[in-house]
Amino acid sequence: MILLFLSCGGADRAPASAPEQEMQDYSKEKDARGGEGGGMGRRAPAEPAAMAPPAPPGGSAMREEAKAGDVSLGLLGAMKQDKNETTENKPTGGDDEKAPALRSWFPESFLWMPLVQTGAEGTLTVPVQVPDSLTTWRVLALGLTASGAQGGATTTFLSTLPAYVDMNLPSYLYAGDRFSLPVQVVSQQAEPLNGKLSLNVQGGTGAGAGQVSVPAYGSLAKVVQISAPSVGRLTVTATLDGVDAVERSVQVRPVGRPVDQSRGGTLGAPRTMRVEAPGGTGRLDLQVYPGTLSLVASELTMAPGRGGGIWSDAYAWVLATQALPLVQSGELKEEDRRAISLRALQRLRRQSLQMDPSVAVPTLIALADAPADTLEGALAARMRTALAEAQAPDGLWPGSSSGIDDILVATAQATWALGPENRANRLRAQGAFERYAERVESPYVAAWGLVADVVEAGNADALRKKVKDAIVQSADGTRSLVVEGTRGDGRPATTAEATALALIIFKDDPELSSDLAGWLLANYNPGIGFGDGLSSLLSLRALQIALKGELPPSVTVILEVDGQEAGRGLLDTAHPHQPLHLSVEDYQGAHDLRISTEPPVPGLAWNLVQRSYLPWEQAAPRGLDIQVNPGSLSVGMPGSLAVRVAGPVDARVTVEIGLPPSVTADPTLLAELSNRGAFASYHVQDGQVRLDGVVLEGGAASLELGLSATVSGQLWAGSSKVFVEGSPEQAFVRVPSQWSIR
Numbered sequence: 073m074i075l076l077f078l079s080c081g082g083a084d085r086a087p088a089s090a091p092e093q094e095m096q097d098y099s100k101e102k103d104a105r106g107g108e109g110g111g112m113g114r115r116a117p118a119e120p121a122a123m124a125p126p127a128p129p130g131g132s133a134m135r136e137e138a139k140a141g142d143v144s145l146g147l148l149g150a151m152k153q154d155k156n157e158t159t160e161n162k163p164t165g166g167d168d169e170k171a172p173a174l175r176s177w178f179p180e181s182f183l184w185m186p187l188v189q190t191g192a193e194g195t196l197t198v199p200v201q202v203p204d205s206l207t208t209w210r211v212l213a214l215g216l217t218a219s220g221a222q223g224g225a226t227t228t229f230l231s232t233l234p235a236y237v238d239m240n241l242p243s244y245l246y247a248g249d250r251f252s253l254p255v256q257v258v259s260q261q262a263e264p265l266n267g268k269l270s271l272n273v274q275g276g277t278g279a280g281a282g283q284v285s286v287p288a289y290g291s292l293a294k295v296v297q298i299s300a301p302s303v304g305r306l307t308v309t310a311t312l313d314g315v316d317a318v319e320r321s322v323q324v325r326p327v328g329r330p331v332d333q334s335r336g337g338t339l340g341a342p343r344t345m346r347v348e349a350p351g352g353t354g355r356l357d358l359q360v361y362p363g364t365l366s367l368v369a370s371e372l373t374m375a376p377g378r379g380g381g382i383w384s385d386a387y388a389w390v391l392a393t394q395a396l397p398l399v400q401s402g403e404l405k406e407e408d409r410r411a412i413s414l415r416a417l418q419r420l421r422r423q424s425l426q427m428d429p430s431v432a433v434p435t436l437i438a439l440a441d442a443p444a445d446t447l448e449g450a451l452a453a454r455m456r457t458a459l460a461e462a463q464a465p466d467g468l469w470p471g472s473s474s475g476i477d478d479i480l481v482a483t484a485q486a487t488w489a490l491g492p493e494n495r496a497n498r499l500r501a502q503g504a505f506e507r508y509a510e511r512v513e514s515p516y517v518a519a520w521g522l523v524a525d526v527v528e529a530g531n532a533d534a535l536r537k538k539v540k541d542a543i544v545q546s547a548d549g550t551r552s553l554v555v556e557g558t559r560g561d562g563r564p565a566t567t568a569e570a571t572a573l574a575l576i577i578f579k580d581d582p583e584l585s586s587d588l589a590g591w592l593l594a595n596y597n598p599g600i601g602f603g604d605g606l607s608s609l610l611s612l613r614a615l616q617i618a619l620k621g622e623l624p625p626s627v628t629v630i631l632e633v634d635g636q637e638a639g640r641g642l643l644d645t646a647h648p649h650q651p652l653h654l655s656v657e658d659y660q661g662a663h664d665l666r667i668s669t670e671p672p673v674p675g676l677a678w679n680l681v682q683r684s685y686l687p688w689e690q691a692a693p694r695g696l697d698i699q700v701n702p703g704s705l706s707v708g709m710p711g712s713l714a715v716r717v718a719g720p721v722d723a724r725v726t727v728e729i730g731l732p733p734s735v736t737a738d739p740t741l742l743a744e745l746s747n748r749g750a751f752a753s754y755h756v757q758d759g760q761v762r763l764d765g766v767v768l769e770g771g772a773a774s775l776e777l778g779l780s781a782t783v784s785g786q787l788w789a790g791s792s793k794v795f796v797e798g799s800p801e802q803a804f805v806r807v808p809s810q811w812s813i814r
Contacts, residue, residue, distance in 0.1 A: 079180060079181035079182075079209070079210055079212075171311075171314075171317070172311070172312070172313075172314060172315055172316050172317045173316075173317070174309070174317045174318070174319055175204030175316070175317065175318045175319065176204060176318070176319040176320075177203045177204045178203055178204055178205050178320075179203050179205075182200075182202075182203050183198075183200055185198065190215070202231050203231075204318070205231065206231060206232050206233060206236060206238070207230075207231060208228050208229070208230050208231075209228060209229055209230075209231060210226060210227075210228050211226060211227045211228065211229070212224070212225075212226050213225050213226070232260070233260075233316060234259075234260050234261050235257075235258065235259045235260060235261055235265055235286075235312075235315050235316065236257075236258055236312075236315070236316040236318075237255060237256065237257050237258075237269065237310050237311070237312040237315070237316045237317070237318055238255075238256050238258070238310075238318055239253055239254065239255045239256065239308065239310055239318065239320060240320070240782075241253070241306075241308060241320045241321070241322045242322060242733035242734040242782075242783055243322065243733065243734075243758055244322060244323055244324075244325055244733055244758070244759065245300045245306060245322055245323070245324045245325065245733050245787075246300075246324065246325050246326070246327050246732075246733070246787070246788035246808075247300060247301065247302050247303045247324055247325070247326055247327055247788075248300070248301065248327060248786075248788060248810070249299075249300045249324075249732075249733065249785065249786065249787045249788055250297070250298070250299045250300075250785050250786045250787075251297075251298055251733075251783045251784060251785030251786070251787060252295050252296070252297060252298075252783070252784045252785055253278075253295070253296050253297075253298045253308070253783075254293040254294070254295050255269065255271075255281070255293065255294045255295075255296055255310045256291060256292075256293050257269065257284050257286050257291060257292055257293075257294065257312060258286070258290075258291040259286045259287070259288060259289060259290055259291065260289060261288060261289070262288050262289070263288055264285065264286065264287050264288055265284075265285070265286040265288075265315070266283070266284070266285050266286075267283070267284060267312050267313050267314065267315060268282070268283055268284075268312070268313045269281045269282060269283070269284045269294055269310065269311070269312050269313075270310070270311045270313070271296055271308065271309070271310055271311075272308070272309040272311070273298065273306070273307070273308050273309075274305075274306070274307040274308075274309075275300065275302070275304050275305050275306040275307060275324065276298060276299050276300045276301060276302075276306045276308075276324075277298070277299045277301070278296055278297065278298045278299070278308060279296065279297050280294070280295060280296035280297050281294065281296055281310070282294075284312070300324045302324065303324055303325065303326045303353045303658050304323075304324055304657075304658050305321050305322070305323055305324065305657075305658075306321060306322050306323075306324050307319060307320070307321040308320055308321070323657070326353050326685035327685075327688075327788050327808055328353075328685030328686050328687055328688060329685065329686045329687070329688050329689075329791075329807075330683055330684075330685055331350075331683070331684050331685070331686055332597060332599070332681055332682070332683050333681070333682045333684070334594060334595060334596060334597045334679060334680070334681050334682075335594040335679075335680050335682075336590065336592075336593030336594040336595075336596060336677065336678050336679035336680060337549075337550055337586075337589075337590030337591075337593055337594055337677075337678060338586050338589060338590055338593070338619075338676060338677055338678070339360070339629075339667065339668070339669045339672065339673055339676040339677075339678055341672060342666055342667065342668035342672075343666070343667045343668075343678070344664065344665065344666045344667075345664075345665050345680075346662060346663070346664055346665070347659075347662065347663055347665055347682055348661065348662035348663075349659060349660055349661065349684050350684050350686065352660060352685070353658055353659070353660055353684075353685055354658075354659050354660070354682060354683060354684045354685075355655065355656065355657050355658065355659070355682075355683045356655060356656040356659070356665070356680060356681070356682055356683075357653065357654075357655050357680070357681045357683070358629075358631055358653070358654045358655065358667065358678065358679075358680050359651045359652070359653055359678065359679050359680075359681075360629050360641075360643055360651060360652040360654075360669075360676060360677070360678045361619075361651045361676070361677040361678070361679070362623060362627075362643050362644070362650070362651070362652075362676070364612065364615050364616045364619055364677075365394075365397055365398070366650060366651040367596075367612060367615065367677075368391055368394050368395055368398070368612070369395070369398055369404070369650070369651075370598055370651065371391055371598075371601055371608070371612070372391045372392070372395050372398070372404070372409075372412065374598055374599065374601065375387060375388055375391055375601055375608065381604075381605065382419075382420065382423050382430075382431055382434045382435070382605070383434045383604060383605030383606040383609065384604065384605030384608075385416045385419040385420050385423070385434075385438075385605070386416075386420065386434035386435065386437055386438035386605060386609060387438075387605040387606075387608050387609040387612075388412060388413075388415070388416040389413055389416035389417060389420065389438040389439070390437075390438055390609060390612075391412070391612075392409050392410075392412040392413035392416060393413065393441070395409050396409070416438075417447070417448055417451075420434075420435050420438065420439075420451065421451060423435075424451060424454075424455055427455075427458045429459055429462050429469050429470065429482065429486055430472075430562075431455075432455040432456075432458055432459040432462075432486075432489065433459065433485050433486055433488075433489040434489075434605070434606070435451070435452070435455045436452060436455050436456055436459065436489040436490065436491075437488070437489050437609070439451060439452035439455075440452070440489075440491060456490060456494070459486055459489065459490060460490060460494055460497050462486075463486070463497055463500060463501070466500075466504055467483070467500035467501050467502075467503050467504030468480075468482075468483050468501075468504045469482045469483045469486040470482060471483075471558075472558050472559070472562030473558070473562070476508060476511065477512075477514050477516075477517050477557055477558075478557075478558050478562075480504075480505065480508060480512070480517050480520070480521065481516070481517055481520050481557065481558070481559060482559075483501050483504060483505070483526065484501075484505075484517075484520035484521050484523070484524035484526055485520065485524065485559070486501075487501040487524045487525075487526050488520075488523065488524035488525075492525075498525075498526065501524075501526045502526050502527070502528060504526075505521055505526045505527055505528070505531075506528050506531070509527070509528070509531040509534075509535070510531075512535065512538070513538075514555065514556070514557050515538050515539045515541075515542035515553065515555055515570075516553075516555035516556070516557040516565050516570055516573075517557065518535035518536075518538045518539050519539050519553065519555075519570060519573040519574060519577060520573065521535060522535055522536060522539065522573075522577050523573050523576050523577060536577065539553065539573075539574055539577060540574075540578070540584075542554070542555065543574060543584070543588070545587070546591065546594075549587060549590070550587050550588075550590035550591035550594055551571075551584065551587040551588050551590075551591055552567050552570075552571045552574075552588070552591040553567065553570040553571045553573065553574040553588075554567050554570070555567070555570040559606065563604075566603050566604065566606075566607045567595075568592065568595060568602045568603045568607040568608075568610075568611055569603070569606055569607040569610050569611075571588055571591055571592055571611075571614075572592060572602075572607070572610035572611040572613070572614040572615075573610065573614075574588055575588040575589060575592065575614035575615070575617070575618055576610075576613070576614050576617060579614075579617050579618055585618050586618075588614075588618070589614070589615060589618040589619065589677070592611050592614065592615060593615075593677050593678065593679050594679070596611075596679050597681065598681070615677070619677055623673055623676065624671060624673065626642060626643075626644075627642070627643040627669050627670070627671070627673055627676065628640055628641070628642055628643070628669065628670040629641050629642075629643055629652055629654065629667070629668075629669050630666075630667070630668050630669070630670065631654045631656070631665070631666075631667055632665065632666040632667075632668075633656060633659070633663050633664070633665060634663050634664050635664070635666075638654075638656055639654040639655075639656070640654075641653075641654055643669075643676075665680075667680070688791075688807040688808065689807075690806075690807045691804065691805070693718070693804055694804070695719060695720065695802075695804075696718065696719045696725070696794050696795070696796070696802070696803065696804035697716075697717070697718040697719070697794070697804055698715070698716070698717050698718075698727065698792050698793070698794040698804060698806050699714075699715070699716040699717075699806070700713065700714075700715055700729060700730075700789075700792045700806060700809075701713070701714045701715075701716075702714075702779070702789075702811055704814075705735070705779060705781050705811065705812075705813050705814070706781070706784070706813070706814040707781050707782060707783065707784045707813065707814065708780075708781075709780075710738070710778060710779070710780060711778070711779040711780065711781065712776055712777065712778060712779060713729070713737075713776070713777045713778075713779050714774070714775075714776055715727065715729060715774070715775045715776070715777065716772065716773070716774050716775075717766060717768065717772065717773045717774075717775075717794050718768070718771060718772045719768045719771060719772075719794065719796065720768065720771065720796065721768065721770060721771040722767070722768060722769065722770075722771075723767075723768050723771075723796055723797075724752075724765050724766065724767055724768075724796070724797040725766050725768060725794050725795060725796055725797055726762065726763065726764050726765075726766070726794070726795055726796075726797055727751075727762070727763040727766050727792075727793070727794050728760060728761075728762045728763075728792060728793040728794075729760065729761045729762075729763070729777070729792045730759065730760055730789045730790025730791050730792050730808060731759050731760060731761065731779075731789055731790065732759075732781075732787035732788060732789045732790075732811045732813070733759065733783065733787055734781060734782045734783035734787075735779055735780070735781045735787075735789075735811070735813070736756070736779070736780055736781075737756055737761045737777050737778065737779060738777070738778030738779065738780065739756060740778070741777060741778035742754045742756070742761070742777065742778075745775065745777075749767070750763075750766065750767075750773070750775060751763040751764060751765050751766045751767070751775075752764050752765025753765060759790050760790060761777065763775070764797070765797065781813045783813065784813045784814055785813060786810055786811075786812055786813075787810065787811055787813060788808050788809075788810050788811075789808055789809055789810070789811055790808055791805050791806060791807055791808050792805070792806040793805045793806070
């Protein structure tokens with residue numbers, strides 16, 4: 073049995089071949105979920121393909137000519153192919169010959185073949201189609217014999233051309249961007265190269281191509297001007313007559329203000345709905361979850377950066393502890409998981425110095441399963457003792473106010489946090505609830521009493537009825553528990569929190585639990601989760617209860633738009649940490665959507681995020697402000713960005729700075745600023761820099777970031793945002809502006 077994996081060799085590239093950033097700049101638009109964008113029906117694969125992918129429609133004939141060679145590896149590492157063997161696509165020469173093959177397929181990895189078997193001689197030949205990238209490919213083979221012996225081998229092969237043309241588009245663009253694009257022409261031949269370079273632009277305009285003359289073993293860059301006036305996909309094709317042709321494409325994003333609407337549910341039957349893009353252009357992202365572990369994976373990438381107080385820290389710890397299967401499957405690095413858990417634990421420890429029930433409850437819920445001989449176990453034991461001692465002789469814990477409802481909610485939460493082993497505290501709490509049971513009118517109080525199991529059997533049915541009667545049905549068929557009241561920490565109760573409690577209570581009612589789970593999934597948003605930390609923690613726990621059950625080994629998900637299939641994907645239920653992602657880009661107007669599965673699966677969860685773009689309107693600063701002023705910025709030269717933030721005195725804020733395409737922040741200068749205490753941490757991603765824990769000494773902070781640009785032109789930057797740490801709803805957004813880069 074053998075496993076094969078082929079990927080770009082990185083530093084081992086062909087000499088004088090594609091530009092240095094060829095593979096890194098290959099356009100892959102990442103959405104908020106971490107998935108891959110694409111056209112209608114394009115999806116990020118839930119699992120690497122088990123065979124070499126077919127050439128895309130209109131793909132390059134190069135792959136047919138190159139054959140890429142049947143790469144052979146001995147099971148125990150004997151190389152059957154010379155490491156320096158190259159695979160070449162001979163160009164055609166002369167205007168009277170056929171047009172050159174169009175290169176347009178540029179994956180970074182293109183073959184994953186687990187569980188293939190060698191023949192009787194212990195060898196295996198795998199014919200593959202090589203992508204159009206001009207680079208060095210690395211092949212990894214791992215083998216296992218029937219007796220358990222293991223072996224492995226690696227080799228490389230070169231994919232190159234005697235002469236070629238290439239270019240690197242930005243990874244994304246905004247509508248209205250205009251930029252200069254260098255088109256590189258390279259000759260690796262002993263004769264000079266003369267020819268006509270032509271340019272074709274779809275979804276935009278381009279000009280500047282013409283005759284080129286390249287000396288032997290030389291290169292030149294022809295600069296052309298590209299404009300992307302509208303939303304959609306910009307495709308640029310550069311052709312050097314009789315020699316080579318390359319096609320690159322990039323998604324052009326709207327400049328408008330993004331507005332997300334979310335809906336979801338379960339797929340026991342096909343789901344239909346009407347969607348409309350109010351801002352003129354919209355995008356749909358459908359995620360189908362084979363299990364709640366995929367929700368954990370989605371949340372783990374977003375939740376630790378949201379802030380929001382001790383419940384958010386408790387939730388981050390719970391996510392990190394539940395992510396161990398992701399580490400075991402190789403989807404998450406253990407050091408990354410551990411970093412999240414340690415950061416959450418440090419925050420819990422810092423806040424636990426108060427020894428207050430409002431701190432002890434979330435801390436104990438997060439650390440419920442912590443081993444006693446660990447640091448977190450010792451913290452849990454200390455908090456458990458403090459919380460138990462805070463119980464009054466009458467069995468109650470203090471609430472956020474003197475009202476009996478608040479006191480009963482605080483009592484239920486404390487009992488739930490202490491767990492069943494604290495029998496004496498539980499019995500006193502049950503006695504207190506018994507005394508007040510007839511006075512309980514709030515379904516929120518009733519729900520907490522039932523979930524915490526502090527309600528005597530005689531009163532349980534009445535409280536269950538009170539909760540059930542308060543559940544309302546939405547127009548889409550989902551149900552939720554809408555409540556009023558405050559939690560033990562004094563914050564208002566949320567519908568997500570109450571609905572999660574109801575789902576736990578009615579987990580044995582198939583119809584009701586399905587509708588309640590549907591509401592939670594419909595209101596889940598990767599950017600904000602299920603709401604605050606407590607709402608997210610309870611929602612995840614409730615869904616883990618509701619979505620249990622055996623799934624078929626293979627489920628096909630089908631997305632239709634106006635009766636036409638827009639995409640389908642195979643959901644691999646053997647890997648519950650990997651959701652299926654289908655998307656519809658740049659639709660306009662109103663459309664009818666239908667989501668179905670083959671076969672129908674009652675417990676399969678789905679979530680659809682509809683993003684629309686509305687015109688920006690600059691709001692007036694109200695207690696928060698951010699100013700972003702780029703200095704003179706030129707390609708290849710270091711530049712700077714002045715950022716000024718204003719807000720409450722001595723507050724800690726999070727700052728998100730939008731950048732134009734192909735502009736990046738200098739990580740060395742960011743690290744220096746962080747080390748000097750300007751902010752606690754920073755995160756750099758495509759088109760944005762996020763600074764966490766910026767301290768507003770005297771109500772203001774001034775920062776200067778280092779920048780670099782790889783593309784010149786008039787380019788839109790994304791919006792910039794500032795919000796008080798832990799309160800993302802209190803935010804100020806500075807609308808996008810267009811930068812001039814020389």
